[in-house]
Amino acid sequence: MKLGLNNIPHHWIEEIVNLAGERIVVVNREGVILYINSAYCEFLGTSVDLAIGRPVEDVIENSRMHIVAKTGQKELAALHPINGSEMIANRYPLIIDGELVGAVGTVMFRNPEEWRLYQSKIQHLVEEIKYYKTKAEKIQKSKYYFKDLIGKSASFSAVKSLAERISGSQSAVLILGDSGTGKELFASAIHNNSTRASFPYVPINCASIPEHLLESELFGYDDGAFTGAKKGGKKGQFQIANRGTIFLDEIGDMPLAMQSKLLRVLQEREILPVGGQKSIAVDVRIIAATHRDLEKMVEEGKFRQDLYYRLNVIKIEIPPLRERQGDIELISMKLLEKLERKFYRKGIKLSDEVLERLNQHKWQGNVRELENVLERSINVLDGNTIEIAHLPLYLRDQETVSLPKKESDSVGKASVNAAMPVQSLKETLAHVEKQAILNALSATMGNKQEAAKLLEIGKTSFYEKCKLYDIQ
Template sequence: MKQGMEKIPYHWFEEIINLAGERVVVVNRDGVVIYINSSYCEFLGTTVEQAIGKSVEDVIENSRMHIVAKTGQKELASLHPINGSEMIANRYPLIIDGELVGAVGTVMFRNPEEWRLYQSKIQHLVEEIKYYKTKAEKNQKSKYYFKDLIGKSAPFSAVKSLAERISGSQSAVLILGESGTGKELFASAIHNNSLRAAFPFVPINCASIPEHLLESELFGYDDGAFTGAKKGGKKGQFQLANRGTIFLDEIGDMPLAMQSKLLRVLQEHEILPVGGQKSIAVDVRIIAATHRDLEKMVEEGKFRQDLYYRLNVIKVEIPPLRDRVGDIELISVKLLEKLERKFYRKGILLSDEVIERLNQHKWQGNVRELENVLERSINVLDGNTIEIAHLPLYLRDQETVSIPIKESGCKKKGAANTVAMPVQSLKDTLASVEKQAILNALSAANGNKQEAAKLLEIGKTRFYEKCKIYDIQ
C-alpha cells in the first residue's frame, strides 16, 4: 500500500474524538443513545456501558437530542443547563442516504467562560459575516413565479390570468385578499414576469415597522440626521429597489403622515432622505397589498383618497381558499413536497377522508393555515399517510361518548337519556376557543390588531404573542 493511503483503524476514532476535546453523543430516531464517548461520560458522572441503550433524556439532563432526531432541525450554539452550569451545545440531524436516522450532539464549551474567550478571538469575523449577510439579503431576488401559484378553480384562474397580463405594465398594482391568501407570492410573480425582473424585488411589511422608523426605513437618512445615525447615512428601501419593484404589504396600516410622503414619491418619482436637503430620483414600480377595506377606510378618513386612487390603478383580488373549490388538494400536494424537504421525508400522502375534511373546512387563515395544519400532521405522523387522527383537534372527526343524564318525573327507573359529548383535552378546548375569539375580534376590528386587543381587553404585546402562537397574521 502506498504511503498516505493507509486507512485509519476503527478503534483510533474514539481516541481522536477525545483528543479533539469534544463531548459527543449519538442517538437514533427514538432518542436512544447508540454512541457516547468516555469524555462525555466522565463529565456526566456515568460510564459508556451504563449510557448505551438508554433514552438520552435519562442520561443527559435537559437534553433535546430526541427532539432534533424527530424534527431534523439542527440547533447550533445552544445554551444547555447541566450539573449547575451551562454548556454550549451543537445538535445536528444525522442524515444517511437522504434519510433522517438520528442525531449527533457535541459540547464544545464546558462553561460560559470558555465561550467568551473563544468569542473574543472571532468577534471581528462575526461582525464581518453579519455585514455581508445583511448586504446579501438586501440584494435578494424575487423567488416566486406564476408556475408556483397553484390552483385550477375558476376564481383563482381568472385572477392569475389577470396578474400575468398586467405584469408587463409599469402601473401601480393593488393586491387585495385575506391574510394567508398569497399576496406576496402574486407580487413576486408579477415582478418576475415583468421587464424589471433582472432588478431588485424589495418587500416591506408596513405593519411590522414601528411608525417612528418607517420613514427612515423607506427613504433612508443622511449623515447626522439624528442621534445614533450611522456615519455616512443609510440608503432606504426605495433606493435599494431602484429600477425594480417595491412591495408594500399591509399598506392599510401605514400612518397618514407617511401616506402623504408616499404619495409624493408616486407623483414626483423621487425621495427625500430623513435629514436630507436634496431629493433623489428613483425608478420603482409599486405593488401594494392589504387585507383591509381601503374604500371604507377612505370614507372614515383613515386612508388618503388621492393615494388610494394612485395605488388602485390595477386591482388584483385574490379569492379566499374556501371559495376555491377543487384547489385545496392541489395546494396540499405542493405544500407536502415543500414540507418533505424540511422533515427529510418522502412519499407522504393524504387519505380520502382527510381530503374530504380539508375541503369542508372554512380556512379562515387560508393557505397559511393549511400549511400549518399539514406541518402539524407530519410532526405526529408515523407512516406515510396522513389520516384524520393526525389532524389538529379542531379539524378531526371528534369521537363521541354516551354520558347518562339523570331525569326525574316520567322516566322509568333505570332509564337514562344519553347525549353525545366531544372528548378532547381541556387545554385543546381552551386553545380552540381562544383562537376563535381572536379571529372574531380581528373581524370586528376590520383587521386592526390594536382595536382587536382593546375589544378583548388585553394588552397589545400579549395580543401579538397570542397571534404568533396561533399563526394568525
C-alpha cells in the same frame, strides 16, 4: 530590520499568550505536557511547575490531548467535562515539517455560564447580521414565479391570468386578499414576469417596522440626521429598489404621516432622505397589498383617498381558499412536497376522509392555515398516509349540525331533518349584504346610483360590491 517572533523576548510571548484569554496546553506524541500556561493552571488548581513533564491525562481530567497527538485528528468545539462542569475545548494536531510531533489544546470558555455571557454580548450583533443577510438575499432575487401559483379553479385562474397580463406594465398594483391567500407570492411573480425582473425586488412589511423607523427605512437618511445615525448616512429601500420593484405589504397599517410622504414619491418619482436637503430621483414600480378594506378606511379618514387612487391603478383581488373549488387537493400536494424536504420524508399521502374534511373546512387562515395543518399532521405521522386522527383537534371534531324541528313541521309538511353546515359569520353577513343590494336594485328599478343612496353607501363602494357578488 527583519521583524518576527525572534524580536520579541520569550517572557513577552508567554505573557501575550496569557493575556489572549485562552487556556493553552501543548503535549508531545506520548501525551506528556511540554507547555501549559498559568491561566490554564489556575483553572485546574495546579501550577506550571507541577504540570510540565507529566502525562496530560494525570493533570487534566477527561483529557483527549494524548489521543489527538497520536491520531492527528483535530477536535473542534468539543464539550469537555471537568471539575463538575463542562468547558468548550479545541484540540489540534501539531505538525512540524510534515511530521506529527504532538498536539495543542485551547479552552476559550471555561464553563457554559461563561459561554452564555459571551453569547449575550454578541447576540444583538448576530441578529443584526441575520437581518441584513436575509434582506440582501431577498434583494438579490425574487423567489416565486407564476408556475408556483397553484390552482385551477375558475376564480383563481382568472386572477392569475390578470396578474400575468399586467406584469409588463409599469403602473402601480394593489393586491387585496385575506391573510394567507398568497399576496406576496403574486407580487413576486409579477416582478419576475416584468421588464424589471433583472433588477432588485424589495419586499417591505409596513406593519413590522416601528413607526419612528419607517421613514428612514424607506427613504434612508443623511450623515448626522439624528443621534446614532450611521456615519455617511444610509440608503433607503426605495434607493435599493431603483429600476426594480418595491412590495409594500400591509399598506393599510402605514401611518397617515407616512402616507403623505409615500404619495409624494408616487407623484414626483423622487425621495428625500431623513435630514437630507436634496431629493433623489428613483425609478421604482410599487406593488402594495393589504387584507384591510381600504375603501372603508378612506371613508373613515384612516387612509388617504389620493394615495388610495394612486395605488389602485391595477387591482388584483385574490379569492379566499374556501371559494377555490377543487384547489385544496392541488395545493395540499404541493405543500406536502415542500414539507417532505423539510422533514426528510417521501411518499406522504392524504386519505380520502382527510381530503373530504379539508374540502369541508372554511380556511379562515387560507393557504397558510392549510400548510400549518399539514405540518402538524406530519409531526405526529407514524406512516405515510395522513388520517383523520393526525389532524388538529378542531378539524377532527368538525361536524355538521342538525336544525331542530318545530312541531308544526310534521303537520301537512314533509319533515325537514337534513343536516346543514353552520356558516361562518363572514359568509352569513355576505349573504345578507348581497340580498340587501338586490332588494335595493329591485326597489329602484335597477338604478344603481339610487340604490347606493338607498343603502346609504358610496357609489364606488356599491359598484365594487356588485362586482364582488356578480350582480349585473
